[in-house]
Amino acid sequence: MTAQTVQQGDLVTVIGLEVHVQLETNTKIFCGCSTAPADGPNEHVCPVCLGLPGALPVLNEAAVEAAVKIGKAIDATIPEETRFHRKNYYYPDLPKNFQITQYDEPICQDGELEISLEGERHTIAIERAHLEEDPGSLQHVGGSIDTAEYTLVDYNRAGTPLMEIVTAPDFRSPKEVRAFLAELEEVLEYLAVFDASRDGSLRVDANLSIIDGERVSDDGSIELADLEAANRTEVKNISSHKGAEKALAYEETRQKNAVRRGREVEQETRHWDESRGITVSMRSKEAEKDYRYFAEADLPPLRVAHWKDEIAIPELPKARRERFASEYGLGEEAASKLTSTKQVADFYEDVASEFDPDLAATWVADELLGELNYRDMQITDIEGRLEEIATLVELVATDEITAKNAKEVVLRGMLDERDDPETIVDREGLGKTDDDAVQAAVLEAIEENPDAVADYEAGEGGAINFLVGQVMQKTGGSADPGDVNGLLRAELE
Amino acid sequence: MSDDIFITEATIDGESDGPLAGKQVAIKDNISTDGVKTTCGSKMLADYVPPYDATVVERITDAGGTIVGKTNMDEFGMGTTTEMSYFGPTDNPAAPGHVPGGSSGGSAAAVAAGAADLALGSDTGGSIRCPAAFCGVVGIKPTYGLVSRYGLVAYANSLEQIGPIAGTVEDAATLLEVIAGVDERDGTTRDPPQGDVAYSDAADGNVDGLSIGIPTELLEGAEDGVVDAFWDGIEQLESQGATTHDVSLPSVEHAVEAYYVIAMSEASSNLARFDGVRYGHSGGFDGNWNETFAAGRAEGFGDEVKRRILLGTYALSAGYHDKYYKKAQNARAWVKQDFDSALEEADVLASPTMPVTPFELGESLDDPLQMYLADANTVPVNLADLPAISVPVGDADGLPVGMQLVGPAFGERQLIRAGSALE
Numbered sequence: 001m002t003a004q005t006v007q008q009g010d011l012v013t014v015i016g017l018e019v020h021v022q023l024e025t026n027t028k029i030f031c032g033c034s035t036a037p038a039d040g041p042n043e044h045v046c047p048v049c050l051g052l053p054g055a056l057p058v059l060n061e062a063a064v065e066a067a068v069k070i071g072k073a074i075d076a077t078i079p080e081e082t083r084f085h086r087k088n089y090y091y092p093d094l095p096k097n098f099q100i101t102q103y104d105e106p107i108c109q110d111g112e113l114e115i116s117l118e119g120e121r122h123t124i125a126i127e128r129a130h131l132e133e134d135p136g137s138l139q140h141v142g143g144s145i146d147t148a149e150y151t152l153v154d155y156n157r158a159g160t161p162l163m164e165i166v167t168a169p170d171f172r173s174p175k176e177v178r179a180f181l182a183e184l185e186e187v188l189e190y191l192a193v194f195d196a197s198r199d200g201s202l203r204v205d206a207n208l209s210i211i212d213g214e215r216v217s218d219d220g221s222i223e224l225a226d227l228e229a230a231n232r233t234e235v236k237n238i239s240s241h242k243g244a245e246k247a248l249a250y251e252e253t254r255q256k257n258a259v260r261r262g263r264e265v266e267q268e269t270r271h272w273d274e275s276r277g278i279t280v281s282m283r284s285k286e287a288e289k290d291y292r293y294f295a296e297a298d299l300p301p302l303r304v305a306h307w308k309d310e311i312a313i314p315e316l317p318k319a320r321r322e323r324f325a326s327e328y329g330l331g332e333e334a335a336s337k338l339t340s341t342k343q344v345a346d347f348y349e350d351v352a353s354e355f356d357p358d359l360a361a362t363w364v365a366d367e368l369l370g371e372l373n374y375r376d377m378q379i380t381d382i383e384g385r386l387e388e389i390a391t392l393v394e395l396v397a398t399d400e401i402t403a404k405n406a407k408e409v410v411l412r413g414m415l416d417e418r419d420d421p422e423t424i425v426d427r428e429g430l431g432k433t434d435d436d437a438v439q440a441a442v443l444e445a446i447e448e449n450p451d452a453v454a455d456y457e458a459g460e461g462g463a464i465n466f467l468v469g470q471v472m473q474k475t476g477g478s479a480d481p482g483d484v485n486g487l488l489r490a491e492l493e
Numbered sequence: 494m495s496d497d498i499f500i501t502e503a504t505i506d507g508e509s510d511g512p513l514a515g516k517q518v519a520i521k522d523n524i525s526t527d528g529v530k531t532t533c534g535s536k537m538l539a540d541y542v543p544p545y546d547a548t549v550v551e552r553i554t555d556a557g558g559t560i561v562g563k564t565n566m567d568e569f570g571m572g573t574t575t576e577m578s579y580f581g582p583t584d585n586p587a588a589p590g591h592v593p594g595g596s597s598g599g600s601a602a603a604v605a606a607g608a609a610d611l612a613l614g615s616d617t618g619g620s621i622r623c624p625a626a627f628c629g630v631v632g633i634k635p636t637y638g639l640v641s642r643y644g645l646v647a648y649a650n651s652l653e654q655i656g657p658i659a660g661t662v663e664d665a666a667t668l669l670e671v672i673a674g675v676d677e678r679d680g681t682t683r684d685p686p687q688g689d690v691a692y693s694d695a696a697d698g699n700v701d702g703l704s705i706g707i708p709t710e711l712l713e714g715a716e717d718g719v720v721d722a723f724w725d726g727i728e729q730l731e732s733q734g735a736t737t738h739d740v741s742l743p744s745v746e747h748a749v750e751a752y753y754v755i756a757m758s759e760a761s762s763n764l765a766r767f768d769g770v771r772y773g774h775s776g777g778f779d780g781n782w783n784e785t786f787a788a789g790r791a792e793g794f795g796d797e798v799k800r801r802i803l804l805g806t807y808a809l810s811a812g813y814h815d816k817y818y819k820k821a822q823n824a825r826a827w828v829k830q831d832f833d834s835a836l837e838e839a840d841v842l843a844s845p846t847m848p849v850t851p852f853e854l855g856e857s858l859d860d861p862l863q864m865y866l867a868d869a870n871t872v873p874v875n876l877a878d879l880p881a882i883s884v885p886v887g888d889a890d891g892l893p894v895g896m897q898l899v900g901p902a903f904g905e906r907q908l909i910r911a912g913s914a915l916e
Contacts, residue, residue, distance in 0.1 A: 054643065088762050096765065
C-alpha cells in the first residue's frame with residue numbers, strides 16, 4: 001500500500017489488476033499439442049483442445065511446476081491441495097463453451113511483489129494467482145469485432161496454459177502499474193516460465209476508480225466499503241506495460257474530469273483502443289455475469305504439497321540487485337540495469353568474474369546496454385556473441401586498445417557489421433602502437449617542432465600538450481596519451 | 494429383429510487373436526469410433542463422424558473383438574426406456590412390445606437378440622443395469638475410475654462409467670477385464686488396490702460364507718412380482734451357503750433428487766459444446782452468433798435433453814446453487830457414507846435392479862417423473878461411486894426381472910462371483 005500525503009479535496013486513483021500470462025511449456029495444459037507458433041491456423045489441435053465429444057483433459061505437470069515457481073517467487077501460500085472448476089459461458093473461441101480454471105481453491109494465494117518507482121519502494125499485494133486454459137483466437141475479417149464481414153476461429157492457442165494473477169487494489173497511479181508489470185515480467189523471465197517476446201503472452205485487465213482523498217487514511221489505506229461504493233470501470237485489451245500506463249492515464253483523466261464536473265462515473269467495461277489512444281465503452285451497467293462455477297470432475301484434486309519442496313527457483317531480481325550492490329560494490333542504478341533481465345545479469349557476472357567488476361559494470365551497464373538500446377536491440381539479440389563482448393572488455397582491460405576506440409569503433413562495428421572484435425581491431429589498425437614506433441614518433445615530433453620545444457623549455461605548460469597531439473596524430477591515435485607525455489618529457493629533460 | 498437395435502451397422506475388425514477373438518461386440522452410440530458415426534441418439538450428432546477411437550474401443554479391437562455396430566440409446570443417455578432416441582424406439586427382444594430399458598437399450602437388446610455376443614453400455618444412473626434387467630441379460634456398472642471414459646460422450650461425468658453387457662456373468666467379466674485399468678488419457682482412472690484387473694476367472698459360483706446385506710428401503714415400493722422373483726434369487730444364493738441380513742440405507746430416499754440435480758447440472762455444462770461451429774447440427778453461420786447457437790441447439794436437441802439442460806442450468810445459477818447443487822453434493826456424501834457402513838457389515842448388498850418390470854412401449858412417455866422414480870435402486874450406486882452387477886432372476890408374469898448386487902469400491906471380483914451363483 002502506498003503511503004502518501006493526501007489533501008482535502010484531492011481525488012485519489014485506485015487501480016487493481018488481473019494479469020494473464022501465458023506459461024512457457026512445450027505442450028498445452030490439458031493435451032499433448034505443441035504450444036509453438038504454427039505455420040497456419042488450426043494445426044496444433046487434437047480432440048481434447050478442440051473439445052470434441054468424449055475427449056478428456058489431462059493436466060500437464062509442467063504447467064503446475066511453473067505455477068508453483070510463480071507462487072514461490074511472489075511469496076504466496078500454496079495450499080496442500082488445489083482443484084479445478086468450470087467457468088461456464090458461451091463464446092465462439094471457447095471450444096467446450098466452458099473454461100477449465102480455478103475458483104475457490106487457487107494454486108497461489110496471498111502473495112506480494114515489491115516495486116520500485118522513483119527511488120521509492122511499494123509492496124503490491126497479490127490476492128491470488130491461478131491456472132487456466134487459454135481460449136482460441138478470433139480473426140475478424142474485413143473489419144473490427146463490430147464491423148467485420150465474418151469471423152474465423154483458430155484453435156491453435158486453445159489450451160495454452162495461462163496464469164491469471166489478481167492484485168489487490170493497491171495501485172495509486174498508472175506509473176505504478178507500469179513498474180509492477182515490468183517487475184512481474186522480469187520475475188517471470190527469471191523463472192524461465194514466460195516469454196515476453198511471444199505475441200499476446202501478457203494481457204491485462206485493469207479496474208480503476210476515483211476516490212475522494214478524504215476517504216484515504218494516513219497510511220494510504222482505504223476502507224473496503226469506500227472502494228465498493230465508488231463506481232469503477234474495467235479496462236480490457238491492454239497488452240503491454242506502456243499500453244497499461246497510457247490506457248490507465250487516459251481513464252484516470254476521464255474519470256477525474258467527470259467527478260470534477262459533478263457527473264457520476266458509470267460502472268462499465270471499457271475497451272482500450274491502442275491506435276486511437278482512448279478507451280471506449282463496451283457494455284454498461286450489466287448485471288454481474290453468472291458463470292455457474294462448479295468442480296471439474298474430470299480432473300482429480302491436485303495435491304501439490306510434496307512438489308513444493310522439490311521445485312527450486314533461481315535467485316530473483318530483487319535479491320540479485322541487493323547482492324550485486326554488496327558483492328560488487330555497485331550503485332543502485334547500475335545494479336538495477338544489470339539485473340533487468342536474467343541474461344544481462346548472468347552475462348555481467350561472467351565478465352565480472354574475469355575482470356575488474358567496475359570495468360565490467362561500465363562496459364555492460366553503460367556501453368553495451370546503451371548501444372543496444374540505441375539500436376532497439378535486446379541482449380538476446382547478441383546471444384551466442386557474448387564471448388566476443390568478453391573479448392572486447394579483455395582488450396580494454398589489458399590495454400590492447402583504448403577505451404575510446406573500443407566503444408566508438410569496435411563495439412559499434414560488432415553490432416552494426418556483426419564482425420568479431422579482433423577482426424575490427426586488425427582491419428582498423430587499432431592495436432596500441434608498439435613502444436619503438438611511439439619512441440620514433442616522439443623524436444620526430446621534437447625535431448619537426450623546434451618552436452614548441454623552445455616554448456616548453458621556456459616553461460610554457462601548454463607546449464607539451466601540442467607535442468602530445470602531434471605524436472598521437474602520427475600514431476593514428478593508438479598510442480596512450482599518458483605514456484606519450486612521459487616519453488616527451490624524458491626526451492626533453 | 495435387429496433393425497431397431499443399431500443406429501449404425503459397421504464392422505471394425507479386431508486383431509486376429511486375444512481374449513475376445515471371434516467375439517462380436519456392439520458399442521453404445523455415445524462411445525467414439527474413429528470413422529464411424531457416433532450420434533448419441535441425437536439429431537445434434539446425426540452426421541458426426543469422430544476422428545478418434547475411445548480407449549475402450551481400442552482395447553476391444555486389440556483383444557481380438559470385432560465391432561459390429563453402434564447401438565440405439567436415449568438421447569445423450571437421458572432416459573430409462575431408449576424411447577428418447579432421435580432414431581426411434583427399440584423393441585425388447587425378451588418381452589416384445591415392451592421397452593428394453595435405457596439408456597443403453599440397444600446394447601442390451603443386441604445381446605438378448607443375439608445380434609452381438611457382447612456389448613458396451615454406459616451407466617450414469619442405471620443405464621447399463623436397467624436394460625440388462627429388462628432384457629434378461631447381465632450388466633456391470635464398474636467402480637468409478639476403473640474403466641477409461643476417454644471417448645465416452647459425457648452426460649454427467651462425475652457419475653458415469655462404461656461397462657459390459659453379456660449373456661452370462663463370465664462373458665461380462667471377460668469384457669470387463671479387457672476394458673479395465675488405468676488410461677493416461679483419463680485422469681480419473683485408477684487401478685484396483687489389489688493390483689490386477691483379472692475378472693474372468695472369478696465367475697466360479699462360489700458363494701459359500703458370502704454375507705449379503707438387503708437394504709430394506711430398496712424393496713419398498715417395488716412391484717410384487719419383482720419382489721417375489723428377487724426372493725427366489727436370494728433363496729438360491731442361501732442354498733449355496735450365503736447368509737443374508739437386513740441393512741438400512743436411510744439416505745437413499747433423497748438419492749433420486751440428489752442424482753437428478755447433479756446429473757442435470759453436469760449435463761448443462763457437458764452439452765454446452767454442441768454449438769454447431771466445429772461439428773454437429775448447426776443453426777447456420779449468419780447473423781448474431783448467440784442466436785445462431787441457440788437456433789442450432791433448439792433444432793438439434795430433443796425435449797428430454799432440453800428439459801435436463803434447463804433444469805441443470807437453473808440448479809447451478811447464482812442464488813440457487815446452494816439450495817440445489819450444493820445440497821445435492823451433501824446428499825451424495827451422505828449416500829456414500831451409508832453404503833460404506835452397510836458394506837462394513839456385508840460383502841455385497843442385494844436388491845431388485847428395477848422396482849418395476851419393463852414398461853409397454855409408449856407407456857411412460859408422458860410422465861417423466863414416473864420414469865425418474867424407476868431409477869430409485871440404481872442411482873444411489875452411482876452417487877456412491879460403487880460397482881454393481883445386474884443378473885437375471887427369473888420373471889414376473891413373463892417379464893424379465895434382475896437382481897442388483899452392489900459391492901465395495903473395486904470389489905468387482907466379489908460381485909462376479911456372487912452373480913455367477915445365480916446362473
